[in-house]
Amino acid sequence: MALSLLVLTDFFQPADHALAYADALAGAIGAQLVLLHVRRDAVLDPEYLTGRVDNLSQEAIDLALASLTRDVTAPTVAEVGHGRVAEVVAAALARHQPALVVLGHRNTDGMADELVSTAALNILRTAPQPMLVVPVGAASTVPRRLLLALDAEPFSLGGHTGLVRHLFDALPAELTVLHVGADRDEATTGTAAAVEAIERTGLVLDLSGGLPTRSLVHATPAGGILEVAATGEFDAVVLVARPRSFLGELFHRSVTAHVLLHSPIPVLVLPAE
Missing domain, CATH: 3.40.50.620 (HUPs)
Structure with a gap:
């Protein structure tokens, strides 16, 4: 069975770190990566992943994805979706049947839990799927x-x-x-x-x-x-x-x-x- 990992990116540091972690993991288990960027209508959710707003043009997104795929070692395909992140992820899950969804997580220790929304929550609600959430401070090494x-x-x-x-x-x-x-x-x-x-x-x-x-x-x-x-x-x-x-x-x-x-x-x- 060939494995794939679906990695969400918004081009900010937490997502970049999650991609590096997923790349190391993919190399260890012989998996490929599907790199997904969601152009937001209501959410990518910067609120969920980084707290920043994504206003990139399509040309800038294409260049950023090309740069990211050059930097990883695992076989990688890149996709751009448009709309609510959980719904775009659900569609990607149906197409690729990945073993995991991988996403980054910014440090929210200074915020009350009830004020923190995560992409993980919306994805779990919309399309429950095994999910790996990688905090910014985690080492990008294969877990043993x-x-x-x-x-x-x-x-x-x-x-x-x-x-x-x-x-x-x-x-x-x-x-x-x-x-x-x-x-x-x-x-x-x-x-x-x-x-x-x-x-x-x-x-x-x-x-x-x-x-x-x-x-x-x-x-x-x-x-x-x-x-x-x-x-x-x-x-x-x-x-x-x-x-x-x-x-x-x-x-x-x-x-x-x-x-x-x-x-x-x-x-x-x-x-x-």
Whole structure:
């Protein structure tokens, strides 16, 4: 199965950094890149990606895309869409069937979460798809230590299962399951349930020694995940986002949103059915 990564760009630094990260990842897993720029009607959303407005002419966009594609090493095609970013991305997903959508994330730590909108939120709502959000400060290196943060509930990735498993198989990375509980008993029993949940999906077959695990006691799941992410022990966080995490108006209160906004390392979001 040939993999492709759909990378959003608005030509500002967070998006450029995400492209460099995607290029390194594509080289490691043998994927091609689809570089997508959206000319905004209402949104590209500078508000979502960089906080700046895109007023470039078509000629300037073509030159910028040509410059970006020259600088990457993976096979790359570039496209320009017009309209709302989530709708343009949904159309591109239907055409290319990528393994991941990759986008950059500017530093929003100085803003209240409820004031921060992200392209990730709109895409998850419109066309749920495995998504990699790369913060500006993340190193552009291939991830080799993945922190898989799970709750204790069963889940299914539905039609995304095959692509995600292929991605995990192609990526030379070790998965560690993290479960955060309010007390030691909850953390321990929840970790066992989390491992059982991931094993039932079929995503981690062929692991003779089993999955490494970590149980953590913390007041909040998001706080616990971010605490471990900040240790430097892992290269990326993997989250399973349930529909309630991104379909409601209170997205900013979810674990997924809080980790997306504040993680110092890339976050791979897997939307569950």
